[in-house]
Amino acid sequence: MAPNDAPRPPNQHRHSGDSRGGISEYDSERSMLCDRLYDPDEKKDSVGIIEPGGKALRQLSVSASLEQAQPFDAPNLLQPSIADTDTAFKKRRDPSDGTDDGEKTRGDSFTIYDEGGVTVEDFPRELGMDSEEPIDREKIVPLPIGDSVPHGPATIVKDSKVVPYPDNLGHMLFSFFWRLLTRIPLLLWLWLCGNPVPSKKAGNMEEAMEVESKAGDHQPLLLPGLEKDCDPSSVSLHLTMPPPSPCIFDSTGIPPSTAEQPTEINRDISPEGITSSLLKSAEEFGQLIESDRKLLALLPDEDPARVDALLRSSRHLEHRFRFSDDMEDIQESITHARHALAACPAGHPLRPSCLRNLANRHCTRFRKSRQIDDLVDAIKYHRDDLSLCPVGHPERADCLKGLADALTMQQQHSGSGDEFEEIIEYRLEILALPPISPLGQSPDRHNLLSALHSRLDISGNLEELVNFTHVNLDLLPNQPGGDTIPRRDKSVAYRYQSRTLYERFLLSGNQQKLLEHAIKCDRKALDLRPEGDPRRDEVLYDLSHHLRESYQLCGRKEDLEESISCAQEALVLRPAGHHERVSTLTTLAIALDSRYTASPDQSGDLEEAIGLHREALNLRPVGDPERKTSLTHLAKAFETRYDHSGSMNDLESAIKYKSQCVACPLRDQLDSTVNRRGLAFEYNYQARRLYDRFTDRGEMRDLEHAIECDRQALDLRPDGEPGRDEVLFDLNRHLTKHFTLSRRHDYLDESIAHGRAALALRPSNHVHHHSTLRNLVRSLQLRWGTSSSRPGDLEEAIEILREDLNFPSIDTLDRLQALLNLSSLFRRRCRHSGSMNDLEEGIKICTEALTLCSPGHTLRPATLDHLSSYLARRFNSGIGQLRDLEEAIRCSQEALDITPSVSRKDREAICNGLASRLWTRYRHSGQLEHLEDSIKYYRVCLRLLPEGDDKRARVLGNLSGALGSRFQHSGQTGDLKEMVGHAREALSLRPAGHSRRSISLNALAYALEKYEGQLGKSTLDEVLELQLESLDLMPAQDSRRGCTFDSLGCSFRSRYESLGKMEDLDTAIGYHHDALSFFNDHQPDRAIALANMGVALRRRYQDAGDENDLKMGIHRLREARTCLPDNHRNTLSILTELAVTLLAGKAPSGPPPANYPEEAFDLLADAAYHKAASSLEQLKATRQWISSAIRHRHHSTSHAYSRALALLHKCLATCPDVVTQQEFLGAEGKSLACDAAASAIEERKAEMALEKLEHGRTILWSKLQGYRESLYALRDADSSLCMQFEDVSAKLEHITTLIESDPKASSLEQGEIHEDHNIARDTRMRDHRLLSEEWDDVVDKIRKLRGFEDFLKAVPYSTLQQVAVKSVIVVINISQYRSDALILQGSNPPVIVPLPSASLDSLHGCSAQLFSAIGSDDPDRSKQITPVLRALWYHVMLPIHQELALLNVPRMAHIWLCPTSVLCGLPLHAAGEYVRGAINLPDLYVCSYTPTLSALIRARSGLIQPPCSPRLLAVCQPSDDLREAEAELRCVEALGSFVTTLVGAEATPESVLRHLQRHQWTHFTCHGHRDKEPFKSFLQLYGRHLTVHEITTARLPNAEFAFLSACHTAAADTNGAPDEVIHITSALQFAGFRSVVGTLWQAPDHIGPELATEFYKYMFRSDGAADFRDAAKALSLAMQAIRLKGVPLDCWIQYVHIGA
DSSP states (O other): OOGGGOOOOGGGOOOOSOTTTOOOHHHHHHHTTOOOOOOTTOOSSEEEEEOTTSBEEEEEEOSSOOTTOOOOOOOOTTOOOHHHHHHHHHHHTOGGGSSOTTOOOGGGEEEEEOGGGOEEEEEEGGGTOOOOOOOOGGGOOOOOTTOBOOSSSOEEEETTEEEEOOOSHHHHHHHHHHHHTTTOOOSHHHHHHSSOSTTSOGGGOOOOOOOOOOTTOSSOOOOTTOOTTSOGGGOOOOOOOOOOOTTTTOOSSSOOOGGGSOOOOOTTOOHHHHHHHHOOSHHHHHHHHHHHHHHHHHSOTTOTHHHHHHHHHHHHHHHHHHHHOOHHHHHHHHHHHHHHHHTSOTTOTTHHHHHHHHHHHHHHHHHHHOOHHHHHHHHHHHHHHHHTSOTTOTTHHHHHHHHHHHHHHHHHHHOOSTTHHHHHHHHHHHHHSOOSSTTTTHHHHHHHHHHHHHHHHHHOOHHHHHHHHHHHHHTOOOOTTSOOOOHHHHHHHHHHHHHHHHHHHHHTTOOHHHHHHHHHHHHHHHHTSOTTOTTHHHHHHHHHHHHHHHHHHHOOHHHHHHHHHHHHHHHHTSOTTOTTHHHHHHHHHHHHHHHHHHOTTOHHHHHHHHHHHHHHHHTSOTTOTTHHHHHHHHHHHHHHHHHHHOOHHHHHHHHHHHHTTSSSOOHHHHHTTSOHHHHHHHHHHHHHHHHHHHHHHOOHHHHHHHHHHHHHHHHTSOTTOTTHHHHHHHHHHHHHHHHHHHOOHHHHHHHHHHHHHHHHHSOTTSTTHHHHHHHHHHHHHHHHHHOTTOTHHHHHHHHHHHHHHTOTTOOHHHHHHHHHHHHHHHHHHHHHHOOHHHHHHHHHHHHHHHHHSOTTOTTHHHHHHHHHHHHHHHHHHTSSOHHHHHHHHHHHHHHHHOGGGOOHHHHHHHHHHHHHHHHHHHHHHOOHHHHHHHHHHHHHHHHHSOTTOTHHHHHHHHHHHHHHHHHHHHOOHHHHHHHHHHHHHHHHTSOTTOTTHHHHHHHHHHHHHHHHHHHOOOOHHHHHHHHHHHHHHSOTTOTTHHHHHHHHHHHHHHHHHHHOOHHHHHHHHHHHHHHHTTSOTTOHHHHHHHHHHHHHHHHHHHHHOOHHHHHHHHHHHHHHHHHSOTTOTTHHHHHHHHHHHHTSSSOSSSSOOTHHHHHHHHHHHHHHTOTTSOHHHHHHHHHHHHHHHHHTTOTTHHHHHHHHHHHHHHHGGGOOSHHHHHHHIIIIITTHHHHHHHHHHHTTOHHHHHHHHHHHSSHHHHHHHHHTOOOHHHHHHOHHHHHHHHHHHHHHHHHHTOOSOOTTOBOTTTOOBOOSHHHHHHHHHHHHHHHHHHHHHHHHHHHTSTTOTTTTOOOOHHHHGGGGTTSEEEEEEEOSSOEEEEEEETTSOOEEEEOTTOOHHHHHHHHHHHHHHHTSOOTTTHHHHHHHHHHHIIIIIHHHHHHHHHTTOOTTEEEEEEEOGGGGGSOGGGOSOOSTTOOOGGGTEEEEEOSOHHHHHHHHTTOOSOOBOOOEEEEEOOBTTBTTHHHHHHHHHTTOTTEEEEEGGGOOHHHHHHHHTTOSEEEEESEEEOOSSGGGOEEEOSSSEEEHHHHHHOOOTTOOEEEEESTTTTOOOSSSOGGGOOSHHHHHHHHTOSEEEEESSOOOSTTHHHHHHHHHHHHTSSSSOBOGGGHHHHHHHHHHHHHHTTOOGGGTTTEEEEEO
């Protein structure tokens, strides 16, 4: 028995008055703390405990019968005699009755439940309950609260019958247990009954919470919202699981809040877990705390019951602290816990509980205050607790866990590793004890893994890494339900780890321990792959290979034997035809060969090995790249046998197979048969032939064999030997090629040496002089670019070419080639040194070269490309003019147009150059078409380059940067992800040692920085690592260092923003300062560096307050502004940052000038209208304008909001389809319209608020609706302009509603088919942008016509007001700044109704609570939904109702609700108190919804003909889980002959859409599904789904009304862009339906027929005509009808009416 369960000693009882006739004031006070427990769903087998002369205090539900109970006169139950109590207590627990101590036999007792359902005590069977049936906890039923019984002895109520309590020994037991009821809350019942069987979910438990009564009064306190006369069956609270241990599943630091932790049941749960899970607010805790204080006031210090009261009060105070965050609560909680501990001296049974309680309170306060003293005290008390729970104690696991958790918090706070050994020791001991959680040991394993992982982060020890990995695999957590992770998945994990360790072994210099751990993993993986497992062979193969490696390292024969055994078994599992048989044959053969070498007497091993090698060779035909391996092994095997047998046949076989391994015969054999010169010729010829094959196939072995043949030929061509120059030339060429692939610098050095020797043998008059010179120059260029220790190589190459150009007899072609080579050298040197002289010299050389190649010359494209490169460089240097860049683009374009004479290789280079120049043009002007063309040409380059080509790195890096620029325009994350992918691939192609690796490092750093900023990914450390490595690789004078310094400064500033370390900000400013020295005054990069430095200085001012920093920051930003022309796209960011800096504080000296704020807001306005920047950049600048204006209460706030809404529409031009547009609006436009409206309401401009809401919400539907605008009047005014508008609108609607990029989509301009998905996406983006621009131009032309000035402009209030002429409209605006309702009635001005308590956070909480409830399997989830409806009533609808009453809106009037933000997904129409006697919103009004006022205007417009009998299409798709679908169909079909039905296979999407064209009304009975991408939500029909996207493309001009008896048809996208209102119902409205009934979540199948019957009964209440405008009233009446029949709340409130 736990300490809290110990019975009170006799001398600790207090008595007052007669022991049989009355009760003490003290016990009367305590008896009032009894709670109620009831279940509204069960009305039988209930036992009630009745207070003497009063009301029902408690009832119990048991399965046992009370038929044997007899009436009797009972004594007072609350005052048993001490002796009788002790006797009964002992008798109850006497182990002599055959039952273990503490064991309760269910058939012999029934149970009293304390607060929260905790078992207080079992009642003995002697009380008259003879049934052996166990207590069923789910049959707890209520006794009607407040029912009186006659005064007198206490009674038992059984099935509403009052039965006196028997006067016998049972009385004494009952009296004792009743006394314990308010003192000792046991947790055993919760443990045993809270989750009795694995198949029963905790969520199915239904319990009511009892509340404390007022002192001295027999009238109990009621639950919030439960009136005294309320039917208790209408209200219940659920018993939720208590919070888990604070450290479970958490290795990151301080545990999350209780609300965020996963549900878990722990044996160490204290009663505060139960209480906190039941109570819903701090006010209710306050009631408990007041009761605790009253009780403590009644208890003297020496009363033993005071300890219980102190502990209970401490717990309640702590839980109120979790709600209120009031430090006084936790301080008082600790004080009470200390007093409780002081009352429990050493040896007291409650002392361990008091110690643990006090330790937990200190931990709670530490999490808030972060004061280490609390943690030190907590650890001390936990240690004391542990000392009282020795090994074997039932609560030792709880003690260990509490101490380990506290030590873990101490380690996380200190950052040291001193606590790890003790933490791990305790965690391991916990695992050795029985589990303290119903989840088993999975949480404890996770805690141990967390500790091991944290220790690894600090130690970095490789041994710990290996050990941790094994622990991690061994302790894979269990899945829910007790099933382990599938053994195959675990085997895969072990096999992967084995291979990883083996790779580390190979790279580590053969560290034996790594190999041993790899083998251990193999063995564990094999244990998980029993015989018959389809992948057992893979593990066997790995184990065999690793064991053989271990044998070769250590010489253990048992390893070799096991290796052979595993390989043999693997071979059996890989029969003939298996794709991996050949590798297994080789592995087994090598192992057998090794065993034969160790034991030559076992000749059978070698024979078997040779046979296996032969079979492997036969499986590798000629041309197989691995055939050489089999030939080598087979030759070695024959050599081994020859060494032991001496057989010439074995030697000949070895020679035969070895000769096939090489590309040429053995030299020693050939020397004896041929002349030296002839042999040299043969080697030279063979080398060239191999090089040709290498050029064709790309196999490195051909190149290596060619080099070997060249070397042998060179040995046969001594100095002075004719033909030596040819061999030297070939060696120079082949070795240089090998270097470009292998990066072996010794080969490059050898190549240059041979090239110099060849050039010396080929003077200027030699026929091959120039080709030899070019090869040598290329080799020197390569070595200069890859080795900073050879700076003279480039100078040598330039000097060689200058001398060649000065040779008088050089012909034109050779001169042209020499000029181009010299141009390349000057370009490289200019890039390295930044010398303007080299730049001008390069332009001069290219100009001369261009004069030598007339149009049509084969070298003209290359010459144009060189000249273009120099001109672009001169422009980028800042000394050139824009005409240099324009000329550069023209040259590149001309070079690319000469397609017949340009090779694939040269075309790639020209494309890359043109793309680069276009990107530069875009960065200067901001014109998107230049960027789109740049991306197009970069993609062409990639298609021209094969995989693995070194040049791909350059193109990939450039394309990555261009995609980053496009992301700044479009905001599409697809560009961002592709950018990072290309940058990583580029870096992988430039490994360590590559001359241009620094460029790829910077490109990846830039991409990751963008990625982190947009998606919140933590990549900052990687970015800094990449930038610092790049900086180390750059020479000191490299001009690129300036940009790297500036990027480093930005990264360090970002880290400062994240970590708040001032040294990071100081470092950032230093890097920005260093960057400035690399730029001249006219370079755009200097302006960027100055601006970044200004921002860093501003941040340091804001942190440190140094006015000099602010002064210098403003100075740097003003200087940056002068470095750029006003039309440069980067000017926008400088204007924005300068404005923010001006507003950051007071003026640099003295009081702030009056013009500072005005200057700042002028700058922000200039940035918001900066034409050179993208619309997205302007939008971000405008958001800064809004933020600053709100903060400074500037008069330009309204102007800023208007600009932002206009830009939001404009930005959609770069989003090619509705999906990307919806994603963009969710990221950039969310809440913008609501905030704008809130700002207007703040200024009391209700009309403006309504206009802004209309302009900024449902933007997608508004744009699509604009493409379908009626043009009757325009056609009369200007028919040609009307046709142009119709044509562009049709194209735009087509391309916008293609929600998935089709790789075969054709360009609207060229009609070409793109196989590359990205190119197709680029094309769609370009086409959409061009069409959007054309559409805007056409609309501008239309607006210039008389009478069309407002064509497709934002709807003015004068038009919006018309919607309320004969109706009441309630627009509810929810914003982060304020929430209000705007009521429109008739022609009256809008009425503003403030909603002060409807905060965004509280409504998000309601939304989360609602969707948690509707997503649960709880059969009575109505009780979880009711609090949400109450919150909506009090926070939102009650103030609106009160205002409507003042406006004389009659009861059951039809009102339209237009919710915004999070309210779009909440059932406002069903808001109410839902208590007895209350009137809820469905009883007050007939409610409809409309997404916008414009949508309601469209739904009501165009009604010409009077209502008539409509043609109705009934669509039904029955299934196993829609059992009532056919019954519902029959109800609709019974309406009359005007109903057409499509059932089952008839109801295909195509058939449905075709029939909808001919029917005005429709009724769907099928499944509906809401997708995370709203346009992919669908109705489930036959064959496939009818999606929102497909419905959107339909045009249904005759449609009127749709009833969607399907799930989620009106469910809002609350996480993305809720104000876009994209769901199935809105799609039907867009397609043409004026009125729709849909569902907010799941539609219950069983009420479908009845609901349809009641709905259509009103719609067709009279013969003949039916009006779709009656739908809202019909739905309201149908809801009332099914409510009267007892349909639960959660089965009808999801139905909503939308539209007219």
